[in-house]
Amino acid sequence: MSINSAMLAGVSGLVANSSALAAISDNIANVNTVAYKRNQVNFANVVTAQAVKGKYAAGGVQSVTRQFVSQQGLIQASGSTTDLAISGDGFFVVAGKGLGLTPADARSFTRSGSFGVDSDGFLVNDANLYLQGWPIQADGSFAVNPSDLNAMRSINVKNLGAAVAPTTELGVSANVNKGTTVSSGLAGYNAATNSMALYSSSNGATGTKPDFVIEMNVVDSAGGSRKVAMAMLKDTAANTWRAEIYAVPATDIVPNGTDPAGQLATGNVVFNADGTINMTATSNALKSLNLGASTAATGARWAPGLGLAAQSLDIDLTKLSQYASTSTVNSISTDGAGVGNVIAIEVDESGIVSAIYDNSQIRKIAKIGIATFPNANALRAVSGNAYRPTIPAGEMVVKEPGVGGAGAISPSSLEASTVDLSAEFTGLIATQKAYSASSKIITTADQMLEELINIKR
Structure with missing residues (x-):
């Protein structure tokens, strides 16, 4: 009807x-x-x-x-370095827990990037969903797998320990006075038996007094501060200086063979007529030092009681000059850093999560993956502004941010609602x-x- x-x-x-x-x-x-x-x-x-x-x-x-779901919201700046937005296609991979994550635990996908650090150090958003990423490998790379979500882990930014960067490079900027008078001590100088290293270590009782000393601080493998010095003695040969590098105090190292206490290297520093250094004629031994571990049996090495690892030091002498002016040290540059603690977390556009330490060191932690679907609008919505896969949505692929059609990550930003x-x-x-x-x-x-x-x- x-x-x-x-x-x-x-x-x-x-x-x-x-x-x-x-x-x-x-x-x-x-x-x-x-x-x-x-x-x-x-x-x-x-x-x-x-x-x-x-x-x-x-x-x-x-x-x-x-x-x-695929509609892009407005990207807005945020005051938190852990707030993230995706500019383009894709989703953050998240899980319901941080600790004890197993392959049986469901993973969800979200664009809600309001992440913060919880009490256990995990990055978690407002819906208590834990951000997943590929952890950094021992060689500094990331084991990116486009289809295996089990290769990803909840990102933790607290349980990292302290950071130490042993010194590997030293740069010396200094001038030695061209007008320095040849010392009377030069006649009795012998790098093996009457060295400048001996003079330094015994407060002048023995050894040869140098004309000029450049002291440099070195960070060892445990984050401790050590000191090495380069002593210089003017030679009778024009534009030539005898030089030694030694540890201060001498007890920090065991010298090579019968070398004097504290001595690491000896050689000549040669200058050109215009006052610039002649790197070709300058002894190579003064440009690179190799200190063996405390457990090493031969060669110059750290003292056994220090328990330190082996360390190589490249010394840049290109800014060493010889002009008719007072001998002085202009600056010493070094790449080492002592013990540091985490003070901030940052994420770059490629998805790499890094910890910033108070000693200026930056340590990579993990890399965020971006999951993409052929038909994102067919995903099944779940609580927490997240989604789960469905057959109509198509096969999921996890990509590196900005690669293969995946959106780039916008750090310190949030995506607004599309309403x-x-x-x-x-x-x-x-x-x-x-x-x-x-x-x-x-x-x-x-x-x-x-x-x-x-x-x-």
Whole structure:
């Protein structure tokens, strides 16, 4: 009966517009939710077979929910270095826990990058979802796997320990006075038996007094500060200086063979006529030092009681000069750093998470992966503004940020919600009117049925 079908069509209109109202309500409620993707309810008519020619039976309407997961939200600057946004396609891989993560634990995907550090040191967002990444390997690389989520781990930025950077390079900028008078001590100088290292270590009782000494600080493998000195004695040969490098105090090292206490290297420093250093004629032994570990049996090495690892030092003497001016040290540069503790966390655009230490060292921790899907709009939404894979969404691939179509990471940024309030309020008004109109269909059909029943009276 057409009146009955009209009433049922009105009911379907109420149901469909109720779904539309629910979607609009969700959108409005999440207008400030980070990286929220708006939903929309579309309508499709339902056509029923017409059994009798000349009569029409209403089919009504059905609601179809559409997700706009792939829609890009506005990237906004944030004050936190652990806030992350994805500019482009893809999702962060997250898990429900940080410790004890197993292959059986479900992974989700989200664009909500409001991450912070929890009490255990893990990066976790506002929905308590833990950010996953590829941990750094011993050789400094990352074992990137595009399909195995088990290769990723919850990123921890606290349990890292202190950072130490032993000195490997020293740079010396200094001038030695060209007008220095050749010392009377030169006649008795012998690097093996009457060295400048002996003079330094015994406070002048033995050895040869140098004309000029350059002291340099060195960070050892344990983060301790050691000192080495380069002593120089003017030679009778033009533009030539005898030089020795030794440890201060001498007890920090065991010298090579029968070398004097503390001595590490000997040789000549030769200058050109214009006062610049002649690196070719200058002894190579003064440019590179090799200190063996405390446990080494031969060669110059750290003292056994120090328990230090082997260390190589390259000394840059290119800024050493000889001018007719007072001998002076202009600057000493070094790449070493003592013991440092984590003071900040940063993430770069390639997804590398690094810890910054108070000794200016930077240590890489992990690399964030970006998961992509052929049809992201078909993902299944779950609580926490996250999604789970579905068959219509297609095969998931985890890529490095900015590679192979994956979006780049925007550090210290957040993606805004894609909800447009003006559009939602307009839709709210239209949905309200459509709901009222559907209710009028039911009222009118009821009145017609009542008239039909009254015919018998």
